[in-house]
Amino acid sequence: MRFGLTTPVVTLVPRTHAAWETEAGPEELRRIAMAADRLGFDYLSCSEHVGIPTEVAQVRGGRYYEPAATLGFVAAVTQRIRLLTHVIVLPYHHPLEVAKRYGTLDRLSAGRVILGVGVGSLKAEFDLLGVDFDGRGPRYDDALRALRAALGARQPTYHGSHYRFSDFIIDPCAVQAHMPIWIGGRSARSLRRALELADGWDPFGLGLDELGALVRRARDGRGWRPSFEVVLSPEQALAFEDADQVGDTITAYARIGATAMNLRFQHRSLDHYLELLERFAVEVMPAFTAA
Numbered sequence: 001m002r003f004g005l006t007t008p009v010v011t012l013v014p015r016t017h018a019a020w021e022t023e024a025g026p027e028e029l030r031r032i033a034m035a036a037d038r039l040g041f042d043y044l045s046c047s048e049h050v051g052i053p054t055e056v057a058q059v060r061g062g063r064y065y066e067p068a069a070t071l072g073f074v075a076a077v078t079q080r081i082r083l084l085t086h087v088i089v090l091p092y093h094h095p096l097e098v099a100k101r102y103g104t105l106d107r108l109s110a111g112r113v114i115l116g117v118g119v120g121s122l123k124a125e126f127d128l129l130g131v132d133f134d135g136r137g138p139r140y141d142d143a144l145r146a147l148r149a150a151l152g153a154r155q156p157t158y159h160g161s162h163y164r165f166s167d168f169i170i171d172p173c174a175v176q177a178h179m180p181i182w183i184g185g186r187s188a189r190s191l192r193r194a195l196e197l198a199d200g201w202d203p204f205g206l207g208l209d210e211l212g213a214l215v216r217r218a219r220d221g222r223g224w225r226p227s228f229e230v231v232l233s234p235e236q237a238l239a240f241e242d243a244d245q246v247g248d249t250i251t252a253y254a255r256i257g258a259t260a261m262n263l264r265f266q267h268r269s270l271d272h273y274l275e276l277l278e279r280f281a282v283e284v285m286p287a288f289t290a291a
Contacts, residue, residue: 001250001288002260003280004043004084005036006233008273010065011047014058016237020269028270029070030077035274037078039281040289043114045086045262046070053124060122068101075109083109086202086262087118087184091136092129095146095163096156096170103151103174111175115151116202117144118184138162144181144197151179182231191218200229202262207235212256219257230257237264240276243283250288 008017009024009032021028036044049064071083083105090098098115106113119140120126126133142162150156150165152174157166182202183194191214194201203211211232218224232253238246253261263280267273 001254001258002042003285003288004045004082004231004260004262005032005041005277006086006262006264007044007046008032008267010063010070011061012063013061016264017061018267018269018273024270026073029073031270031274032277033074033078033081035277037081039277040285041081041277041281042260043082043084044071044074045084045116046074047086048088048092049122049125050092051125051128052122056122056124068105071113072105072108075105075112080112082112082114084114084182085116087116087182089120089125090117090143090147091120091126091131091140093143095143095150095158096165096168098147099150099153099156099173100170102179103170104172106174106176106179107172113174113176114180114182115147116182116184117147117198119190141193141197144183144193147181148197152177180229182229188214188217191215192223195223195225195228199227200231200260202229202231204233208252208256211253215257229259231260231262232256232258233262234264237266238280239266240279243279246280247284247287250284254288 009021009029033044046067047064048067052060052062067085067088075083102113102115119136123133139162142160145160146158146163149158154171154173155169181198182200183190183198184202186203186205191201215230234249240246265276267276
């Protein structure tokens, strides 16, 4: 089991962020990143939204740091922790734009990028950016195939249903021979798509029972592979009053097939959050990472 963090400060979602995060910024993010790096957490994450309608912000929140810039900042103050886009909305971008942007980040960070992508669900944002919403599914599938052809290739070639390119140099490109791609979503279709076109599934907004049922069905079908990552998020932020209780939560997700987990903690200040990271790394993490 590997443990990553849903990074505080960079995204503010109502009813889930702590009050101190509202006024926090680069210095707080630097301290979090350096602590997580030192303590052995596997990755830090950053999501993407360009613009949130005011009425939607009451549910989704209004703050979303730009992932490439944010993770570049994190890369500069850390040594080993990986950098996860959780997630970028792939239909907003040309695949070569993504390959260039995150290939550059991969080179600057010495191969630490995990590319988390999603199909997108906020129609108003698609309309704002002038991107077709209804046809996003087939375009998304083709973009995933195009990305796999482009990542790590200085002169990529691809001919698909929506994207075609050749005879262009993309330099710098990713230094990882096979940059991991994790697919977000919350449906059986997103899991099937991840098994076919990516390296892992990173769902959101699903309960333990729903996740267990989806993973069991996928394991029983064709296409499952041992290297496939199942990256799960607890429904509630972890209340670290009892290390055993936190361990029980992790165990429950491990039993249904989680290979990595996105962690959130109930915290009241930056210092309290850093204290919880330390406690988790000392009291909980060794029991799940020793093997």
